[in-house]
Amino acid sequence: MQIKVKLYASLRRQKFDEADWEITPDQKIASIVEQLGLARQDVGTVLVNGLHAGWDETVAEGDVVSLLPRMGGG
Amino acid sequence: MSEKTISNNPESVVYKRCTVDLASGTTTFAQVPCKNLEDVLGGFGRSFQILAERDIAEAYCPENPVILNTGLLTGTSIMTGMRSYFSGYSPLKKSGTGRPGAMWSTGSGNFGNKFKWTGLDEVIFENRSDKPVYALLKEGENGPEVELKPADHLIGLTGHGKIMALYQEYPEAHFAAIGPAGENWENNYMGAVVMSTDNELKSGEPKSRFAGRGGMGSLMGYKNLLAVVALSSDKLQKITPEIRDVNRDILKSGGSARFQPASQGGGGGTWANIEVLQVFHAVPLNNFRPKGNDDVERLFRDEVEKEFDIATEACHRCGIRCHNNLFYKNEDGSRGKLAAKFDFEPLILFGSNLGVHEPAKVCDLIHRCDLLGMDAISLGTTISYVLDYNERHPEKPLFNGATFGDYDKITELIEDAGRGKLPGIARGVKRLSEETGETSYAMHVKGLELPAYLPDTNPGYMFAIAGGHMSMGTHMMLAKEGKHSLEEWTQAITTGGLLQVGYDMIGLCKFVGVGIGHDIIVRALKEAAGLEIASADIVAAVRRAYLRGLALELRQGFHEEKEYTLPAQVMDAPNPKVTLPKFITNEFLAELRQRVWSVFKPEMEGLLPVQGE
Numbered sequence: 001m002q003i004k005v006k007l008y009a010s011l012r013r014q015k016f017d018e019a020d021w022e023i024t025p026d027q028k029i030a031s032i033v034e035q036l037g038l039a040r041q042d043v044g045t046v047l048v049n050g051l052h053a054g055w056d057e058t059v060a061e062g063d064v065v066s067l068l069p070r071m072g073g074g
Numbered sequence: 075m076s077e078k079t080i081s082n083n084p085e086s087v088v089y090k091r092c093t094v095d096l097a098s099g100t101t102t103f104a105q106v107p108c109k110n111l112e113d114v115l116g117g118f119g120r121s122f123q124i125l126a127e128r129d130i131a132e133a134y135c136p137e138n139p140v141i142l143n144t145g146l147l148t149g150t151s152i153m154t155g156m157r158s159y160f161s162g163y164s165p166l167k168k169s170g171t172g173r174p175g176a177m178w179s180t181g182s183g184n185f186g187n188k189f190k191w192t193g194l195d196e197v198i199f200e201n202r203s204d205k206p207v208y209a210l211l212k213e214g215e216n217g218p219e220v221e222l223k224p225a226d227h228l229i230g231l232t233g234h235g236k237i238m239a240l241y242q243e244y245p246e247a248h249f250a251a252i253g254p255a256g257e258n259w260e261n262n263y264m265g266a267v268v269m270s271t272d273n274e275l276k277s278g279e280p281k282s283r284f285a286g287r288g289g290m291g292s293l294m295g296y297k298n299l300l301a302v303v304a305l306s307s308d309k310l311q312k313i314t315p316e317i318r319d320v321n322r323d324i325l326k327s328g329g330s331a332r333f334q335p336a337s338q339g340g341g342g343g344t345w346a347n348i349e350v351l352q353v354f355h356a357v358p359l360n361n362f363r364p365k366g367n368d369d370v371e372r373l374f375r376d377e378v379e380k381e382f383d384i385a386t387e388a389c390h391r392c393g394i395r396c397h398n399n400l401f402y403k404n405e406d407g408s409r410g411k412l413a414a415k416f417d418f419e420p421l422i423l424f425g426s427n428l429g430v431h432e433p434a435k436v437c438d439l440i441h442r443c444d445l446l447g448m449d450a451i452s453l454g455t456t457i458s459y460v461l462d463y464n465e466r467h468p469e470k471p472l473f474n475g476a477t478f479g480d481y482d483k484i485t486e487l488i489e490d491a492g493r494g495k496l497p498g499i500a501r502g503v504k505r506l507s508e509e510t511g512e513t514s515y516a517m518h519v520k521g522l523e524l525p526a527y528l529p530d531t532n533p534g535y536m537f538a539i540a541g542g543h544m545s546m547g548t549h550m551m552l553a554k555e556g557k558h559s560l561e562e563w564t565q566a567i568t569t570g571g572l573l574q575v576g577y578d579m580i581g582l583c584k585f586v587g588v589g590i591g592h593d594i595i596v597r598a599l600k601e602a603a604g605l606e607i608a609s610a611d612i613v614a615a616v617r618r619a620y621l622r623g624l625a626l627e628l629r630q631g632f633h634e635e636k637e638y639t640l641p642a643q644v645m646d647a648p649n650p651k652v653t654l655p656k657f658i659t660n661e662f663l664a665e666l667r668q669r670v671w672s673v674f675k676p677e678m679e680g681l682l683p684v685q686g687e
Contacts, residue, residue: 066353
């Protein structure tokens with residue numbers, strides 16, 4: 001099934017801004033990140049359709065998965 | 075504090091203190107035994123115990139000291155171990171009773187190392203000089219020496235100008251100076267301490283670092299202490315295999331990676347926060363009131379790169395390289411002169427939050443603030459209030475009538491504030507809003523202006539003791555994790571969030587980015603300072619130090635309900651443009667306060683000395 005993946009900041013610069021992505025129906029977010037070739041420790045926040053989500057969650061056809069890098073400030 | 079003196083018994087650890095009486099010019103040296111682990115670790119853990127012994131009703135009084143000290147890892151070969159701390163009762167932070175709050179402020183550069191290498195751990199500046207002086211701290215044949223020198227030739231120079239003037243005289247030294255803001259302490263409470271870096275001294279460009287928060291530079295100005303010179307030979311600690319491993323782990327940890335250069339696969343410094351927070355329309359804009367538009371995207375790194383050459387640089391021997399210095403491009407494409415340092419706080423607080431979105435203009439505003447030696451957070455946030463007020467009251471505007479985006483008039487405000495001509499701004503947003511009677515959109519907590527993270531996303535600000543994000547590490551929790559329940563926020567404030575301050579005890583930079591009880595910290599203390607200590611003991615010492623600071627706030631009259639709150643606009647007019655959960659209501663804050671105090675208060679008992687003893 002197809003989802004949309006959006007990447008931000010340093011992740012975007014590594015790969016792409018936005019892309020349609022083929023996944024299997026029961027594929028978890030952790031696996032999607034791996035499939036994208038991103039290091040899990042580089043991803044700080046995952047949003048599914050704008051809401052925070054966890055690594056073990058699955059997504060549905062047409063969902064928008066946004067991946068944000070780790071952030072911090074000072 | 076020598077390596078030989080470090081042990082697990084705090085009383086057997088002694089540190090070297092010099093007390094300087096600025097009124098008489100006398101200096102007194104002492105070997106001071108540590109009372110507890112907080113004393114051993116240093117920074118505010120030690121200085122706040124000294125401040126707690128004093129009854130201070132006004133920040134500008136001779137009895138209010140400026141305490142300069144270091145952390146246990148300052149001057150070691152642990153990466154980022156170069157911090158120095160300036161502590162005192164703040165002219166800016168004040169309670170409803172009018173009494174000042176205790177504060178510390180810290181910065182990097184190479185000043186902290188040079189200071190530590192003089193053989194001193196702490197200098198307490200008492201009273202005030204009747205004429206401008208600078209303090210020369212140097213290593214002598216028989217130990218550290220301290221002298222006060224006339225500083226008339228430094229009057230009126232920028233912080234960077236003072237540093238470069240002193241550098242001509244002391245080419246082996248590093249420097250901490252105040253700018254015109256600190257000199258105009260009567261009308262400017264937000265003066266910063268400007269600290270020299272290797273890059274600054276080599277290039278002559280104003281690449282200073284700043285101990286900005288709480289007006290410690292203004293307090294120095296009140297004391298007529300215009301600068302501190304730390305003159306010592308370099309005493310670079312041998313990098314053992316164990317220290318090398320610690321430094322490698324600091325660089326490889328996910329914590330610091332986000333601050334490392336984008337060109338090396340890092341996050342590109344705090345700058346990257348703009349793009350991440352913009353996903354939620356949570357980047358401060360027009361006085362912390364995002365409009366849900368894409369204005370801030372003009373300050374994304376990709377956009378700025380079109381106009382400027384970006385150089386990632388570092389403090390002394392630091393591999394994290396978090397500085398993003400912007401240089402103008404010459405016509406032939408080569409690198410021109412320095413435009414400004416572009417970190418998240420000044421970038422937002424002099425950019426989108428003032429309605430200024432052109433990178434060149436933002437650079438100029440940051441640059442002016444830095445040269446005048448002001449805290450970028452306090453100044454930027456106070457000016458955004460003025461612009462907001464003027465937009466609401468076009469018929470009777472404040473000052474020069476500046477409004478959002480009015481670069482020329484904002485420039486005037488910065489210049490005049492820095493030179494003591496606008497006390498209405500330079501005494502901070504709390505006082506200004508109390509004068510106008512419109513406090514709901516004055517973005518401060520306990521008199522300290524908010525950094526560039528929306529209060530709508532961080533009730534943890536209420537329990538920060540030294541500025542919103544530096545002493546309560548909850549400022550990005552909502553964006554990162556989406557957590558917004560009472561249980562989650564109580565837990566965050568009473569455990570992980572308060573540990574952010576631990577770095578301000580041990581001499582490392584927060585950009586090491588791991589929890590203060592992390593194995594990296596335990597190993598660093600052992601290998602570089604000889605202190606074998608369990609993670610739980612470090613965490614407990616940090617907690618006590620924080621709670622002592624909180625107890626000191628209550629003793630200075632901060633009201634435990636009325637002043638542990640957020641700007642009223644957050645609760646009364648939630649911003650529909652921010653896409654994160656809106657959970658902060660008056661009821662939520664009341665319940666959160668009750669829960670947090672019920673955890674903290676029992677632990678605060680006995681942490682302060684009984685006054686008069």
